[in-house]
Amino acid sequence: AQKITQTQPGMFVQEKEAVTLDCTYDTSDPSYGLFWYKQPSSGEMIFLIYQGSYDQQNATEGRYSLNFQKARKSANLVISASQLGDSAMYFCATHSGGSNYKLTFGKGTLLTVNP
Amino acid sequence: EPEVTQTPSHQVTQMGQEVILRCVPISNHLYFYWYRQILGQKVEFLVSFYNNEISEKSEIFDDQFSVERPDGSNFTLKIRSTKLEDSAMYFCATSLRGGLIEQFFGPGTRLTVL
Numbered sequence: 001a002q003k004i005t006q007t008q009p010g011m012f013v014q015e016k017e018a019v020t021l022d023c024t025y026d027t028s029d030p031s032y033g034l035f036w037y038k039q040p041s042s043g044e045m046i047f048l049i050y051q052g053s054y055d056q057q058n059a060t061e062g063r064y065s066l067n068f069q070k071a072r073k074s075a076n077l078v079i080s081a082s083q084l085g086d087s088a089m090y091f092c093a094t095h096s097g098g099s100n101y102k103l104t105f106g107k108g109t110l111l112t113v114n115p
Numbered sequence: 116e117p118e119v120t121q122t123p124s125h126q127v128t129q130m131g132q133e134v135i136l137r138c139v140p141i142s143n144h145l146y147f148y149w150y151r152q153i154l155g156q157k158v159e160f161l162v163s164f165y166n167n168e169i170s171e172k173s174e175i176f177d178d179q180f181s182v183e184r185p186d187g188s189n190f191t192l193k194i195r196s197t198k199l200e201d202s203a204m205y206f207c208a209t210s211l212r213g214g215l216i217e218q219f220f221g222p223g224t225r226l227t228v229l
Contacts, residue, residue, distance in 0.1 A: 033215035045158070045206055045220035052215050091158060101146065101213055102160040102171055 002027045002094050004106035012112050013082045020067070021077040021109045023092030032094055034075040035103065036066065039089040048090075051075060082113045117141040119221035121207050127227045131196050136224045138190045138207030147190045148208040148218060149182065151175070158206065164190065165213065197228045 003026040013019035025034065036048040051059040051066045059066040067076040075094075079086055089110050093103040120139045128134050140147055149161040163170040164182055172180075179195045190209075194201055204225050208218040 031215060035217065037220070043204060043225070044222040045208075047217050047219060050217050093158075095215070101210065101215075101218075102148065102163055102173075103150070103158070103208075103218060104160070105158040107157045 002029075002032070002104040004092050004094055004104055006092055006106035006109050008109045009107075010110045010112070012114060013079075015084060015113055015115050016081055018078060018080045019082055019111065021079070021090050021092075021111065023075045023077065023106060025073050025075060025092070025094050027094060034066065034068065035093040035095075036064070036075075036077045037091045037093060037105075038086075039091060039108070041088070045091075049077070079111075084113050084115060087111060087113045119207055119209055119219050121205075121221035121224050123224060124222065125225045125227070127229065128197055130199055130228055134194050134197055134226060136192045136194075136205050136207075136226070138192075138209075138221055139188060140190055140207070140209035141211075141219060144209035144211050144219075146170075146210045146213055146218075147182075147184070148210075149192045150206045150208060150220075151203040152206065152223075153200075153203045161192075161205075194226075197226075199228050202226055202228045 005024045032053045034051045038046040049061045049064045051068045063080045065078045089108045091108045093105045122137045147164040152158045162172040162176045181193045184190045204223045206223045207221040210218045
């Protein structure tokens with residue numbers, strides 16, 4: 001079974017600064033994927049970034065990058081140049097080929113960007 | 116950009132009533148999922164569906180839940196006899212294929228059971 005741990009219930013960052021949201025995972029599958037989703041107050045789940053366990057390079061998507069450290073089983077999300085619109089709940093998730101690809105989510109981190 | 120749609124956005128029902136939540140997947144996607152999120156909690160997997168059958172279901176997905184894709188477009192989640200604890204946001208998600216790729220979520224249906 002997979003497990004995701006997000007130890008930061010809430011984080012604050014000043015606008016235009018970078019912020020790192022922590023995520024550690026536990027899985028016994030050799031092949032797996034790691035995801036980050038954003039959930040604004042309106043409730044929808046927005047896909048941000050994906051990292052495959054065999055990817056050699058850290059994934060990047062615009063201002064989002066995933067700091068993947070396989071040996072430490074961590075997949076932290078880095079948001080550069082924070083914007084007020086980044087204020088939201090952020091969920092880390094994983095799935096693996098051996099589980100019919102269902103996503104297992106962490107409890108989330110509530111990010112607040114201050115002006 | 117193609118997106119997953121869900122209807123209704125909000126459903127209020129009386130305990131014991133049946134509800135059907137609808138999802139229209141992205142057109143060429145083959146794998147479908149339902150997740151739920153009780154208010155303030157994490158997102159939980161309910162069921163995955165591929166090739167017109169359930170691939171996997173969680174312990175939450177008991178006999179009161181069912182899924183189908185009756186017309187090749189809509190993907191539905193039926194709750195036969197709703198309970199108070201079924202109140203949650205229900206998300207449909209789809210992916211192009213199996214494998215380690217992203218799942219795209221719909222906007223969700225907020226179900227309130229009174």
